[in-house]
Amino acid sequence: MGVNLRKIAEPKMIELEDLRGKKIAIDAFNALYQFLSIIRGMTGELLRDNKGRVTSHLSGLFYRNMNLLETGIKLVYVFDGVSPKLKSVEIERRREIKVQANQMYKEALEKKDYESAKKYASATSHLDNQMVEESKKLLDLMGIPWIQAPSEGEATAAYLNASGQVDFAASQDYDSLLFGASKLVRNVTISGKRKLPNRNVRVDVIPEMVSLSDVLSLNGITREQLIDIGILLGTDFNPGGFSGIGPATALKLVKKYARIEDIPDLKGKIDFDPDEIREIFLHPQVLTREVDLEQNGPKKDELERFLVEEHDFSKERIETALQRLDAQKEKASQSLEKWFG
DSSP: OOOOOHHHHOOEEOOGGGGTTOEEEEEHHHHHHHHHHHSBOTTSOBOBOTTSOBOHHHHHHHHHHHHHHHHTOEEEEEEOOSOOGGGHHHHHHHHHHHHHHHHHHHHHHHTTOHHHHHHHHHTTOOOOHHHHHHHHHHHHHHTOOEEEOSSOHHHHHHHHHHTTSSSEEEOSSTHHHHTTOSEEEESSSOOSEEEOTTSSOEEEOOOEEEEHHHHHHHHTOOHHHHHHHHHHHOBTTBTTOOTTOOHHHHHHHHHHHSSGGGOGGGTTTOOSOHHHHHHHHHSOOOOOSOOOOOOOOOOHHHHHIIIIIITOOOHHHHHHHHHHHHHHHHHHHHHHHHHHO
């Protein structure tokens, strides 16, 4: 779900070029769900190979990563481990939404309402273990490191950033800030244009950067208070938040009362333990050891076999992408020789 902090976070628009040479830890599940949601056919169907296996996630992972690598960005993907028990309600809520969306998708197809069908189809996205393992294999073949987190991938990505091992944590969700990421980048694993919800309007998808210290100083709050704002709005560990409270109101209440337990209007309405949620964000289960973030080159022959022979990708498109990456590396090498040769 993700906490909606946009109105108080005030993200700054950036260019991908601004991230050249930077290390970015990407919330893997967040990115893969984006690919499964967006990379679909005209009627909402997922891309598949000739054996019926879904390939939308592989397509997004390969082509978007090639663009990022070509820009000179260094990547590491962080995969989810075991979710906190408090997330079980949110996981069930998402499952129910997928069931309902799947039914509406079928009904839209029967009516030949393909625009609605595609909208509902994107809400049915499901990531299974086979897709996860295929994604890890593809990253290995591309020479991109990945990490298996003990719990929330977003939390470990935030830790890598906060501890200085990477320059940014990347996710679409602002929860990364609650987990302590010092610098969050959004819209890195998606590009192009997106349709605004319930409007026939498309807008450019532009990368954004949010600094935790800027958010805190701009709003005059502590990270602990930011977490309480998130709880008021609703997190993965208390879905829905509190009715009638938006970002501006949440900020005002937390600044006035410091903790949600002290807000008079919420007396008797808090049916969970806020400290449990605070503990998840302040002291999450993360991979605390130093990790090897060495970027290796792609294993071209094995990569082509995996994508072209096993999953029916276009050989010409794969080769073209790899050639572009080689050209970028050659250009970078020549530039270094110019300055240090």
